[in-house]
Structures are given as C-alpha cells and as structure tokens.
Amino acid sequence: MTVDRLLPDQDAKDLIELTRDIADKELARRVDEHERAETYPEGLFATLGAAGLLGLPYPEEFGGGGQPYEVYLQVIEELAARWAAVAVATSVHTLACFPVAAYGTAEQRERWLPDMLAGRIVGGYSLSEPQAGSDAGALTCRAERTEAGDYRITGNKAWITHGGIADFYALFARTGDRISCFLAPGAAEGLTFGRPEEKMGLHAVPTTSAHWDGAVIDGDRLIGEEGQGLQIAFSALDSGRLGIAACAVGLAQAALDEAVAYAKERQTFGKRIIDHQGLGFLLADMAAGVDSARATYLDAARRRDAGLDYGRQASVAKLVATDTAMKVTTDAVQVFGGYGYTREFRVERYMREAKIMQIFEGTNQIQRLVISRHLAK
Ligand SMILES: Cc1cc2nc3c(=O)[nH]c(=O)nc-3n(C[C@H](O)[C@H](O)[C@H](O)COP(=O)(O)OP(=O)(O)OC[C@H]3O[C@@H](n4cnc5c(N)ncnc54)[C@H](O)[C@@H]3O)c2cc1C
Numbered sequence: 001m002t003v004d005r006l007l008p009d010q011d012a013k014d015l016i017e018l019t020r021d022i023a024d025k026e027l028a029r030r031v032d033e034h035e036r037a038e039t040y041p042e043g044l045f046a047t048l049g050a051a052g053l054l055g056l057p058y059p060e061e062f063g064g065g066g067q068p069y070e071v072y073l074q075v076i077e078e079l080a081a082r083w084a085a086v087a088v089a090t091s092v093h094t095l096a097c098f099p100v101a102a103y104g105t106a107e108q109r110e111r112w113l114p115d116m117l118a119g120r121i122v123g124g125y126s127l128s129e130p131q132a133g134s135d136a137g138a139l140t141c142r143a144e145r146t147e148a149g150d151y152r153i154t155g156n157k158a159w160i161t162h163g164g165i166a167d168f169y170a171l172f173a174r175t176g177d178r179i180s181c182f183l184a185p186g187a188a189e190g191l192t193f194g195r196p197e198e199k200m201g202l203h204a205v206p207t208t209s210a211h212w213d214g215a216v217i218d219g220d221r222l223i224g225e226e227g228q229g230l231q232i233a234f235s236a237l238d239s240g241r242l243g244i245a246a247c248a249v250g251l252a253q254a255a256l257d258e259a260v261a262y263a264k265e266r267q268t269f270g271k272r273i274i275d276h277q278g279l280g281f282l283l284a285d286m287a288a289g290v291d292s293a294r295a296t297y298l299d300a301a302r303r304r305d306a307g308l309d310y311g312r313q314a315s316v317a318k319l320v321a322t323d324t325a326m327k328v329t330t331d332a333v334q335v336f337g338g339y340g341y342t343r344e345f346r347v348e349r350y351m352r353e354a355k356i357m358q359i360f361e362g363t364n365q366i367q368r369l370v371i372s373r374h375l376a377k
Pocket of ligand 1: 092124125126127128130131132133134135158159160161162199202207356359360361362363364365366369
C-alpha cells in the first residue's frame with residue numbers, strides 16, 4: 001500500500017515521490033539477491049548520494065537537503081519498506097555526519113561536510129566496544145596526544161555498521177579520564193577491521209569490529225572540545241534513534257502490506273482468510289500498531305523541528321516503533337501460515353530484521369531507562 005502522507009509542502013511531496021521511484025527501481029530489484037548472498041550493493045550509496053538522499057536534514061549551504069526531520073524520517077521509512085539494511089546504513093551515515101555538522105568548527109564543516117552530505121564519502125559511527133555497548137561511558141579505546149599535536153589511537157571498537165567500507169568514522173575514544181569525538185579516516189596505518197559478523201539479518205551491509213593499533217590521526221580531526229565526546233555521542237543518538245524508529249515503521253508497513261495482500265488471496269473454509277474475523281482482527285491490530293508507531297516518531301520529529309526538547313519523545317518513538325515492528329513482522333509470518341516460515345516469502349526476513357531494531361542505538365531497556373529518568377526529574 002502506498003502510504004498517504006501528510007507532508008508540509010510540495011518540495012516534500014516531490015522528495016517522497018523521488019524516493020519511491022528510487023526505492024522501486026534500485027532497491028526492490030536488488031534486495032532479495034543481496035540479502036541472500038550477503039553481498040554489499042556496490043554503487044547503491046553513490047546513487048542515493050547523487051539523488052541527494054544522504055544529507056537530507058543538514059544545511060543546504062554545505063550541500064545538504066535542508067529538510068525538516070519530519071520529512072527526512074519519512075524518506076528513511078520509504079527506503080526501509082523496500083530494504084531495511086540500506087535504510088539503516090543511510091540513517092547511520094546521517095548519524096555519522098552529526099558531530100561535524102553540530103559541533104565542528106567552520107573550517108571543519110567547510111572541509112568535510114560537502115563530500116559527506118553529497119554521499120561522495122560514506123560514514124560509520126564507532127561508539128560501541130566489545131565490553132561497552134549500553135554502558136558507552138565504560139569505553140576504553142584511547143586517543144593520546146602526540147608531541148606534534150596529533151592523536152595516537154589504541155583499542156578495539158565493535159559492531160560498526162559499514163565497518164571496513166566507510167570512508168570516515170565518527171570515533172569515540174578516551175583522552176585521559178574523559179571521552180572525545182574524532183572524525184577518523186576509514187584508512188590509516190594501524191587500523192584494521194575484523195571479518196563481517198555473521199548476523200541474523202541485515203546481511204547486505206557489513207557490521208565489523210575495528211582494531212586501532214597505534215594509528216595516528218591528525219590533531220584537527222578532534223570534533224568539539226576534548227572531553228565533550230559523550231555529550232556529542234548522546235545528542236547524536238537522540239536524532240539517530242529517530243532514524244531507527246522510522247526504519248522500524250517502514251519494515252512493519254512492508255510486513256503489513258504483504259500480509260494483507262496474502263490474506264486477500266488465500267482461501268480456507270470457502271472464503272478468503274481476511275474474511276475470517278480472527279484473522280481480519282489480527283490484521284487490524286497490525287495496522288493500528290503501524291499507524292501509532294508512525295505517529296510517535298512524527299511527534300518527536302516535529303518537536304525537534306520546532307526547537308523543543310525531544311529526547312524523551314525520541315526514546316518513546318524508538319521503543320514503540322521497534323517493539324511494534326517485532327510484533328507486526330511476527331504476526332505477518334502467522335498470516336502466511338507454514339509458507340511464512342520459509343524463505344519463499346519476505347516476511348521471515350522482515351521478522352529477523354525487526355529484532356535488531358530493538359537492540360541497536362540503545363536497547364529498548366535503555367530507552368526505558370532514558371524515559372524513566374526524564375519522568376524522575
Ligand atoms: C547489527 C548491529 C549493528 C550495530 N551498529 C552499530 C554501529 O554502527 N555503531 C555502534 O557504535 N554500535 C553499533 N551496534 C552496537 C549496539 O548499539 C549494541 O549492541 C547495543 O547498544 C547493546 O550493547 P551490547 O551489545 O554491549 O549489550 P549490553 O550492553 O551488554 O546489554 C546486554 C543486555 O542487558 C541489558 N541492559 C544493559 N544495561 C542495562 C540497564 N542499565 N538496565 C536494564 N537492562 C540493561 C540490555 O538491554 C541488553 O538486553 C550494532 C549492533 C548490532 C548487533
């Protein structure tokens with residue numbers, strides 16, 4: 001089903017049309033092949049970049065789309081409805097641009113943002129470590145200042161979406177007692193990446209560890225002040241988790257659409273299964289879940305666009321949307337009966353892809369922690 005969106009203006013409508021066109025022509029055609037073969041879709045991010053989809057919420061003066069978050073997230077949702085891994089990687093790239101866009105100096109923005117926002121270079125976000133995921137403040141990767149004013153990086157990072165492929169990483173490392181943020185290059189002497197993790201889903205985009213063995217990066221790659229890293233990481237994640245909420249809604253919408261189409265075709269006891277009330281109501285609950293989840297991320301996005309606090313709402317959106325995606329994709333498998341449990345239909349993949357949405361960019365337990373801390377203030 002084409003989602004009938006309430007969009008703020010004609011520009012936004014044109015952008016959604018463009019996204020749907022690219023999603024139909026470039027994503028839908030390649031998704032099954034790459035997800036099954038676990039191969040990276042070479043050239044696809046260059047196509048998305050050339051179409052202007054890799055820098056949408058950032059200022060036009062640096063080549064961004066100048067779009068409100070409300071619109072950017074609906075673009076992410078449209079991509080996710082066709083190919084979750086590509087939508088997640090697009091959201092992570094946008095997250096990786098955030099430190100320079102929001103905390104970089106004028107010189108850093110001018111130097112890096114145009115290539116980042118045009119997608120000529122693609123980014124990753126490197127906060128997590130093997131022993132520090134939810135507890136990001138416990139990270140141990142070190143950045144030591146050299147006599148020349150550069151930084152020597154030593155330590156292990158984990159779970160990097162686009163690891164080994166990205167041209168740059170928003171890297172978080174300890175400078176003394178506190179954590180700092182760097183725009184690290186994707187290639188440096190002393191930087192190596194692990195083999196791609198063997199994941200349950202999102203097979204087309206690699207997730208790897210990174211090993212920094214004393215690699216030296218230029219001093220002007222520090223973003224913000226020394227010690228400001230966790231503040232930058234968490235404010236980036238407030239925005240990033242909205243991207244994951246939008247991915248989850250796109251995935252849930254795709255599962256719902258395929259379940260409805262199947263339920264109109266499949267017959268049991270002499271009628272279409274959608275006409276059995278038990279199954280029709282299951283589909284109704286799925287539709288209510290998708291609409292409600294979309295409303296939560298749009299509410300948070302509109303608050304962000306209006307300059308209001310939105311951290312609590314972003315956590316609510318991530319929690320609601322990803323739990324909904326897990327439920328809706330699981331129910332979609334149910335609608336397909338035994339066929340849903342086979343790889344012949346996409347719903348089994350959607351169910352596997354939904355699971356990670358409850359885990360990354362802050363698990364849903366951590367979202368509850370954030371929400372409860374807001375309530376306790
Ligand atoms: C496919 C994939 C892609 C990823 N991409 C990236 C990326 O691009 N960049 C990046 O930096 N990271 C990335 N991650 C890492 C991801 O963000 C972490 O896995 C996640 O934050 C959880 O950390 P952890 O795995 O160390 O789990 P842990 O922190 O060890 O948590 C284990 C369990 O304990 C629960 N828990 C922990 N603390 C609490 C608490 N205080 N209260 C209640 N429950 C708690 C958690 O919710 C979870 O259920 C990715 C992970 C995956 C699997």
